[in-house]
Amino acid sequence: MELKEYWKIIWRRKWIIVYAVILMVLFTNFILLITPTIYKSNAKVIFNMQEIEPYFIDGVPSDITLMRFVKSENAMGTIEELIESVPVIQGTINKLGLKDSDGKLLTMDDFVDPSFFQILSKGKGVEINNLEASEAFEIIGYSEDPAQAQNIAETVYENLIIEFSSRYRDEILNAKRAVEKRLLDVRVSLSEADIRVSEYKSSNKLYVPTTQINSLLSGIVDLKKEKETALRSLSEAETSLDNIKRASWVDQQKFKDVWVKIESSSMIEYYRKQLLTNETALEMLLLEYTSEHPDVKIARKNIEVVTGLLETETKKRLSTQIMEGPVFYNTIAQDYTEALMKTIKLTARLNVLSAQIGEKEKGLSRIPEKERQLSDLLIKANSLRSVYVSLLEDFENINSAMELDLANTILFQPPQEGTRYFPQLVKDDWFTYSVLAVGVGVVFGLFFAFLFNYLDSTIRTINDVKKKLNQETVAAFPQIKDLPLTISAGTISPFANEIHNLFSRIKLLGTDTKIITLVSPSGGDGKSIAASHIAHVMTQGDKKAVLIDGNLRNPGIHKIFNLPLSTGFSEFLLGEANFESIISNTFSSNLDVITAGSAALADPQSNLQSDISAQLVKSLLEYYDLIIIDTPPFASGNDSLILSAHDSKALLLIREGENPLSSINNLVSTLEKIKIEIIGVILNNVRKQIYL
Known part of the structure; x- marks a missing residue:
């Protein structure tokens, strides 16, 4: 894919990126508002085992654990157990009255070596680290109060010295x-x-x-x-x-x-x-x-x-x-x-x-x-x-x-007042956080933009029509804001150039027909408006055309030309009207309309499959240079397929970025099975001008 294609995707999905940036900025500021500032304070304790070992005796019974207590291979593990013992940790919690958000004293499981999320939720904790298997330990106190973070580290150390001295004296006595x-x-x-x-x-x-x-x-x-x-x-x-x-x-x-x-x-x-x-x-x-x-x-x-x-x-x-x-x-x-x-x-x-x-x-x-x-x-x-x-x-x-x-055997680096742990920056620096959030939002926005583009199964470009449908695009009707929903004598079609070019391309493709059926996969694609403008533009010269409203389920052509929904196609199918009575004249002598009629049909497909509709089309060919048939959407039934079978060619109308590829492929494959030729594709409601 060329760089130009990437830029097109980004521009087409720009609102995803914009929304991602806005949401990320809002989310960041929300987190900053609800998250308390956490401080941490570090202290270091170094046990000089060389000062202790000479005083311990090898000749005492093996059940006296004191002799094993200071052996280099397990001394640090024993000291770490002391640091995390109940007297040291629970003593710290009790002494400082450390409570959670519910006002209950913290438990040791929540307080010792907490995870990042535990620190944020509880607001307090202590972390014990043996520095690279040395004789040094790091005690890190966490709290929402910088002074309390320092007190936590100091109190843990004080309790450790008390417990270490007590254990030492007890075992010496043993x-x-x-x-x-x-x-x-x-x-x-x-x-x-x-x-x-x-x-x-x-x-x-x-x-x-x-x-x-x-x-x-x-x-x-x-x-x-x-x-x-x-x-x-x-x-x-x-x-x-x-x-x-x-x-x-x-x-x-x-x-x-x-x-x-x-x-x-x-x-x-x-x-x-x-x-x-x-x-x-x-x-x-x-x-x-x-x-x-x-x-x-x-x-x-x-x-x-x-x-x-x-x-x-x-x-x-x-x-x-x-x-x-x-x-x-x-x-x-x-x-x-x-x-x-x-x-x-x-x-x-x-x-x-x-x-x-x-x-x-x-x-x-x-x-x-x-x-x-x-x-x-x-x-x-x-x-x-x-x-x-x-x-x-x-x-x-x-x-x-x-x-x-024992004071001579232990070196202590006291903690300082707590420094920021999270957030690292001061909360007042909203601009910095917003810039970071914008950067992250852009990254996420680009990710989702390309993800949605990958998952998008709709037709958006003439390349999509060629690659995904193996069809030629013969016209691209642009998106027109405030497009008039009616056509009268003074109406100038905004699609005039595209419509003239459409028929030129059809001839270049080697197809010339007097009967054109417009089909689309689903409702709301703008097929009736497109059919009306094609009929209006093509009759502004010397051609005479008739527009048939074949959408007997939800007719709309009569509204576009301001015609009454009286005698029409449905009455002809039921045998209640003759050929001449169903034709409605318009403001143009070259353009006539056959409305859907007002008769209620219990099963439009059965009526359309009769020879009567075929006879109507055959009769119209004697009087008109061009017959345009507007059909109901394929999703509502097979009416469009039946109407397309009257020696006509089908124009497939697709609304840009709206119709799922599966529904379009279903319509195309069905037309091909019943051997109805698709002479081209009209991309409707195109947001950006396309040059064919």
Whole structure:
């Protein structure tokens, strides 16, 4: 489609665009009038976890959640739960008395992380965001009052600090009670162990253990203590590995099955065993050599190579199992490999420690039985003593943690008075909003203009006639304001040029006929007016014509020529009048009219199908150069088809932009079926001049 055609569509549908602009401007101003101004106020809270972690103890029972509370892999999730907890959020609502439009206190569901429409409807809310998985949180308060938006953000922060401190103190106390109980239990056990050692020495007269036994005992105690530490570290590493897998299930419901498939892979299992072997060998080498020894360097290089292969294989498995982007599974694979390496290193360390303890215990077994039994008692006593000392250190750390000032671990960027959230501009700037609305309205108007044009099935141009009907346009009658509804002697037809050109084009198309029937698909198309003006113009020369009003259902020709509706076509069909009596003379000697008559016909189609109407047309040909028949619309019945069958040619009249294409096609196809030739199309009521 050429640019010119687009412009024609826009011009033809211009009122759609105008209405769209007007409605959009009115709608925008209406929204501005009814929508309250919403303000938002931002605050930031940063938790310095490095300041908190040193005060937490690894040696307390696993049921004390305090130890897990500050682990980096889940600390932010726990804090976010605190921010959105009932004491923090509901406490804010209650403290500030935040109510909805009905005067009821807001609920947490409406208040926390509200949608845009919830903010507009409720007028208040708070949004909590963890900034890019960091230790910082953003608290955004929303309100119709800028000061209240600031108060919401500040109150949420204040309640968070209270709840965080309360949770912190409660769990510290739980940890302290647990450690105190363990201290008491270990102290009793240690006292009993010392008594057993003393009694055994006394009964067996073993007062001075050999230096060898002391050395072995000391070594075993140290190794077991180190083994306990390694076991705790391994438990934490396995928990961290499990957390990585669980964290990846958040947005992937079937991720658990993915990890099962990955870890059951023979290649990954082979790399894990190879890494464990290499790490164990490295630990054994480090017992004999320094880290700069060539064998140690080779062992570490082998570990790096196998680690890289493990990470690559994990990425490969992830990429075939999930549909996320490469950055996602690269990050997961890297974290998984690092955590897995830590568990392997600790497992290798435990293997070496167990082997060392076993060797020293074998050395003890070679010592005489009594001394060996004494050594066992000493080992148990020394182990308990080591545990007791460790618990004392933990207890001191817990006391230090209780004195920790949480204010030093939290950085707070206070909120400022609320700034506009919606509308972004001030309401007084009506001109700016109106300009924006005009722009949007134009876009919508163009969209609907072209949509309606696409859906429009009417005939509007000569191109439509050619493309949609495969017919030629022989005349285009313009739209005439205040067109006279009658024709008299002094009437000058505004369609005179078009009518003369119509007959010229008919001759050029190779058609010459004395009988012309005007047909149209529906009523109100202007067919009777067109037929009357054609008859009037064509008889202004030397031609003699007769105009027959064949619309027996709703006649109108007699009104146009100011003739009485007396004896006419209907009386002739009933045999009540002869040929001469039905002809009405007009102001012109060359133009006669046969009105529809005043007789009532029960079934006009039956009367028209009789031979009487055909005989009338045949008789008229002897006296007139041109016979023009006005017919009823096709929508009211087949009268027009019957009248068109009297050796006539049909002129199809279409009202521009009014007749549906389906009704026109139905009429055209029906005329073609009964072999009535359509000599051309008249476009009537054309709003813009068309040059044929």
